[in-house]
Amino acid sequence: MTATSARIILICSGKGGVGKTTLTANLGIALARLGETTVVLDADFGLRNLDLLLGLENRIVYNAQDVLEATCRLEQALVKHKQEPNLSLLPAGNARMLDWLTSDDMNKIVGMLADRANFVLIDCPAGIETGFRNAATAAKEAIVITTPEMAAVRDADRVIGLLHTQGVAPIQMVLNRVRPKMVANQEMLGVSDVTDILALPLLGLVLEDEQVITSTNRGEPLTLHGTLSPAGRAYMNVARRLRGEEVALIDPTRERQGLRARLMGKIRRTTGLF
Amino acid sequence: MALFDFLQHLLGLQKPSATTARERLQLVLAHDRSDLNPELLERMRREILEVVQKYVEIDIESGDVSLTTDDRVTALVANLPIRRARPLSSFSQKTGVRTNPSDPELLALVANPEMPEPSPSKSSEVIEVQDAAIEP
Numbered sequence: 481m482t483a484t485s486a487r488i489i490l491i492c493s494g495k496g497g498v499g500k501t502t503l504t505a506n507l508g509i510a511l512a513r514l515g516e517t518t519v520v521l522d523a524d525f526g527l528r529n530l531d532l533l534l535g536l537e538n539r540i541v542y543n544a545q546d547v548l549e550a551t552c553r554l555e556q557a558l559v560k561h562k563q564e565p566n567l568s569l570l571p572a573g574n575a576r577m578l579d580w581l582t583s584d585d586m587n588k589i590v591g592m593l594a595d596r597a598n599f600v601l602i603d604c605p606a607g608i609e610t611g612f613r614n615a616a617t618a619a620k621e622a623i624v625i626t627t628p629e630m631a632a633v634r635d636a637d638r639v640i641g642l643l644h645t646q647g648v649a650p651i652q653m654v655l656n657r658v659r660p661k662m663v664a665n666q667e668m669l670g671v672s673d674v675t676d677i678l679a680l681p682l683l684g685l686v687l688e689d690e691q692v693i694t695s696t697n698r699g700e701p702l703t704l705h706g707t708l709s710p711a712g713r714a715y716m717n718v719a720r721r722l723r724g725e726e727v728a729l730i731d732p733t734r735e736r737q738g739l740r741a742r743l744m745g746k747i748r749r750t751t752g753l754f
Numbered sequence: 755m756a757l758f759d760f761l762q763h764l765l766g767l768q769k770p771s772a773t774t775a776r777e778r779l780q781l782v783l784a785h786d787r788s789d790l791n792p793e794l795l796e797r798m799r800r801e802i803l804e805v806v807q808k809y810v811e812i813d814i815e816s817g818d819v820s821l822t823t824d825d826r827v828t829a830l831v832a833n834l835p836i837r838r839a840r841p842l843s844s845f846s847q848k849t850g851v852r853t854n855p856s857d858p859e860l861l862a863l864v865a866n867p868e869m870p871e872p873s874p875s876k877s878s879e880v881i882e883v884q885d886a887a888i889e890p
Contacts, residue, residue: 634783
């Protein structure tokens with residue numbers, strides 16, 4: 481495996497709390513299950529959470545900073561996932577670190593990871609400041625994750641603008657936490673609204689799913705299990721599409737609608753009022 | 755959805771909130787992408803109107819200069835209803851703006867610049883400026 485053939489993918493959103501880390505964890509497990517050697521790099525150090533979502537929080541000894549300072553070897557810093565040994569985690573640093581890894585450091589560490597993996601997923605810190613920019617310099621392509629909420633879409637747009645100027649390409653989008661009923665009632669931005677506004681190809685569509693919370697509680701990403709929940713299936717499909725497989729997107733409007741939504745739809749169609 | 759909202763919705767009194775969200779987002783993103791704050795845009799709008807007014811009389815009240823965005827390209831769109839052209843004598847030689855001397859109204863204007871304004875209903879032309887695309 482040479483550095484040039486590794487896929488180095490930045491996972492970013494701008495706004496916090498839209499599902500970056502959940503996507504990184506699930507995508508990491510999904511790619512590993514599909515046979516890809518994958519490293520997930522938590523580029524945040526103060527607010528790192530990828531270890532928690534993967535259930536690896538007790539096994540971290542070293543971090544990227546230690547590798548760069550030659551305190552340890554890269555193999556020692558990589559935390560291998562127990563059930564999916566194809567997947568390893570590398571935290572950028574710990575909460576005692578004072579500053580972000582510089583873009584040079586970021587390039588160096590990602591280069592080392594690219595030598596030993598097919599996929600390097602960089603879980604980007606929220607915001608568009610130094611932490612984001614330095615992480616972005618090391619990436620070749622990006623996945624922007626957003627929800628159909630105004631603040632998330634606006635921040636995603638800022639991030640996309642910055643990625644364009646940094647020459648990151650391709651940039652694809654995952655739309656998270658879509659509520660089909662609300663979309664049907666026109667109370668939530670629909671899929672095409674968001675893809676039109678952001679002008680990005682849609683890599684995945686994840687419906688609101690309570691299981692995401694329970695899986696986080698356990699430190700077991702949804703893609704880890706054989707029988708997948710709706711969100712788990714969606715994440716698995718993202719991984720498949722990333723590898724070039726053609727997987728059809730689910731249609732949120734075809735999801736089972738409530739009685740009121742169906743009634744409203746019927747009234748809307750017959751009267752043409754709104 | 756609360757019953758009140760539902761009824762308003764049903765009677766067509768209220769836009770669906772997704773539509774409102776889309777419209778507000780498109781507007782705010784046009785500004786974000788161009789890095790133009792509303793104050794700067796207002797200043798530009800006034801200057802554009804001043805320039806255009808040198809050549810034609812425009813209806814400032816219904817004139818509109820705004821940013822729109824489509825497929826990540828932001829465009830400056832000016833929609834300026836023209837009341838009438840300025841008298842020929844007020845043009846400098848270098849502007850290169852051509853007027854039609856056979857236009858009776860314009861000829862009258864040349865003869866009498868103080869002529870009262872025609873009714874706004876006569877305004878038929880709209881200038882569309884759309885060459886100010888800003889790449890992201």
